[in-house]
Amino acid sequence: xxxxxxxxxxxxxxxxxxxxxxxxxxxxxxxxxxxxxxxxxxxxxxxxxxxxxxxxxxxxxxxxxxxxxxxxxxxxxxxxxxxxxxxxxxxxxxxxxxxxxxxxxxxxxxxxxxxxxxxxxxxxxxxxxxxxxxxxxxxxxxxxxxxxxxxxxxxxxxxxxxxxxxxxxxxxxxxxxxxxxxxxxxxxxxxxxxxxxxxxxxxxxxxxxxxxxxxxxxxxxxxxxxxxxxxxxxxxxxxxxxxxxxxxxxxxxxxxxxxxxxxxxxxxxxxxxxxxxxxxxxxxxxxxxxxxxxxxxxxxxxxxxxxxxxxxxxxxxxxxxxxxxxxxxxxxxxxx
Numbered sequence: 001x002x003x004x005x006x007x008x009x010x011x012x013x014x015x016x017x018x019x020x021x022x023x024x025x026x027x028x029x030x031x032x033x034x035x036x037x038x039x040x041x042x043x044x045x046x047x048x049x050x051x052x053x054x055x056x057x058x059x060x061x062x063x064x065x066x067x068x069x070x071x072x073x074x075x076x077x078x079x080x081x082x083x084x085x086x087x088x089x090x091x092x093x094x095x096x097x098x099x100x101x102x103x104x105x106x107x108x109x110x111x112x113x114x115x116x117x118x119x120x121x122x123x124x125x126x127x128x129x130x131x132x133x134x135x136x137x138x139x140x141x142x143x144x145x146x147x148x149x150x151x152x153x154x155x156x157x158x159x160x161x162x163x164x165x166x167x168x169x170x171x172x173x174x175x176x177x178x179x180x181x182x183x184x185x186x187x188x189x190x191x192x193x194x195x196x197x198x199x200x201x202x203x204x205x206x207x208x209x210x211x212x213x214x215x216x217x218x219x220x221x222x223x224x225x226x227x228x229x230x231x232x233x234x235x236x237x238x239x240x241x242x243x244x245x246x247x248x249x250x251x252x253x254x255x256x257x258x259x260x261x262x263x264x265x266x267x268x269x270x271x272x273x274x275x276x277x278x279x280x281x282x283x284x285x286x287x288x289x290x291x292x293x294x295x296x297x298x299x300x301x302x303x304x305x306x307x308x309x310x311x312x313x314x315x316x317x318x319x320x321x322x323x324x325x326x327x328x329x330x331x332x333x334x335x336x
Contacts, residue, residue: 167302
C-alpha cells in the first residue's frame with residue numbers, strides 16, 4: 001500500500017491544507033475551542049474574553065519589497081487577533097536559526113520586528129532561540145503566538161455571516177504574493193510592487209467604534225480572498241457573491257498575474273481585511289475605513305446570500321457567473 005506523504009501544496013492554504021487539518025490534525029487534537037477554526041481562539045478567562053493565536057513564518061526570500069520575515073511575523077499574528085475583534089497585547093517569538101545566517105541580517109530582522117511591534121502597540125514578552133545545522137533550514141524560521149483582549153459587545157467569527165451582509169475590503173489585493181514572487185524569481189516590472197504587510201488592529205478598532213454589526217473579519221493571506229471567503233461560506237453555511245468589476249487590483253499586479261498565469265483572487269495578502277457587515281451599517285463602516293491610512297481605497301466587493309450555501313460565485317465583467325472554489329494545488333510557495 002502506498003504511503004501518503006506531505007506535499008508542498010499542504011502548506012499553500014487551499015484545499016489540501018484544509019483536508020490535512022480535517023483528516024489528520026483534528027481527529028487527534030479537536031476540542032470545542034479549536035474546532036471553530038477561526039484565525040484566533042476565543043478564551044473565556046474569568047470575566048475577560050481573550051483571543052489567542054499562533055503562526056509560523058518560512059517566507060523565501062526573508063527580505064522583500066515592503067517588508068521582511070521579521071515585520072511579517074508581527075503583522076501576521078497581530079492581524080489574526082484583530083480578525084476576532086481583539087486588541088492585541090502580547091506576543092511570544094521563537095526563532096529557528098540556520099548555521100551560517102549572517103548576524104547583520106539577524107540584527108536587521110530584529111530591528112524590523114521591534115519597529116513593527118511598536119507600530120502595532122504590542123510587546124514581545126517571551127522568546128526562544130534554536131540553531132540547526134547548515135542545510136537543515138532556510139536561514140531563519142519564526143514562530144509566534146499572540147494574546148489580545150476582546151471588548152464587551154464584540155462578536156466576530158467566521159460562523160457569524162448572515163444573508164444580506166455586504167463584503168468590504170480595505171484596498172487592492174495580491175500585492176504581497178507578487179512582491180515576494182518577483183523578488184524570489186528575479187522578475188522586474190516597470191513599477192516596483194510592494195508588499196502590503198501591515199498591522200490591521202488600528203483599522204479594525206476604528207471599524208468597531210462605529211458598528212457592532214460587523215459579523216466576520218478575515219485576513220486573506222495564503223490562498224487569497226477566494227480561499228478566505230470559501231472558508232467563511234462553509235463555516236456559516238451561506239453563499240457569497242462577488243462582483244468582478246468591483247474587485248480592486250493594481251494594474252501592475254494584474255499585469256504580473258496575467259504574465260505569470262495567476263488569478264489575483266488566489267494571491268496572498270498581508271495587510272488586507274475582508275469584513276462582512278450588516279447592510280444597514282455597511283456605509284458608515286466603509287466611510288470610517290476610508291478615513292484610516294490603511295483603508296483609503298476601501299470598497300464593497302460582494303454580498304452574502306442564502307442561495308448556494310458553502311459556495312462563492314463571481315459575477316464576471318462580461319455578464320457571466322462562475323464558481324470561485326478554494327485554492328487547489330500550490331500557486332505561490334513560501335509567501336508567508
